Amino acid sequence: MPADAIVQAETYYLPPPPRRGQPAQDWSQVPGAELIYRWAEYRLSRRVPVPTETVPDHPGLYARIDDGRWLAECDACRAAWIVSVRDPRFGCVECxxxxxxxxxxEDIGAAEQAALALGVSRFWWHPDDPRNPNRPEPEPDPEVPADPDPEVPQP
Ligand SMILES: [Zn+2]
Incomplete structure (x- = not known):
């Protein structure tokens, strides 16, 4: 991933490191919107079934770029999650x-370029900072806050 890319589900929700003697998990065929369910299971120890239905008559939730990440905020529980803009379905592993x-x-690339041009996403993160969204495979740790955006109040 280029250093100046906007983080999204496909680049954030990555498989766990392989266990000794076992093959690495391949999530390349998992639809982008469903990656969070795989990730939540090992990273948050939260087993949530992938939804099979759509909330009736919901007008939709807007994706936004926040600190260089594509985010959407759940309007039922206020949790914010990194989303896939190429598989535009929002599911919430909180509620x-x-x-x-x-x-x-309509033009995802243009939105990303606009955000990058503003410079607002060009923060520097320490590689060991647990909030660093680009951190390579952190160790699973139930103490780590589950919400990628702690500014959003939790229920
Ligand atoms: Zn929710």
């Missing part, structure tokens, strides 16, 4: 709701 349509820009 375990059904899918909500994710509203993404």
């Amino acid at each position: 375990k709701r059904d899918w909500v349509p994710l509203i993404v820009p």
Whole structure:
């Protein structure tokens, strides 16, 4: 991933490091919106079934770029999650709701370029900072806050 790319589900929710003597998990065929369910299971020890239904008549939630990450905020529980803008469905592993349509820009590349041009996402993160979204495979740790955006109040 280029250093100036916007983080999204596909680059954030990565498989756990392989256990000794076992093959690495391959998540390359998992749809982008469903990656968070795999990730939550090992990273947050939270087993949430992938939704099979869509919330009826929901107008959709807007995706935004926040600190260089594509985010959407759940309007049921206020949890914010990194999302896939190429598989625009929003599911919440906090309140375990059904899918909500994710509203993404028509030109995703242009939105990313605009954010990068503003410079607002060009923060520096220490490689060991648990909030660093680009951190390579952190050790699973239930003490680590589950919410990628702690500014959003939790229920
Ligand atoms: Zn929620």
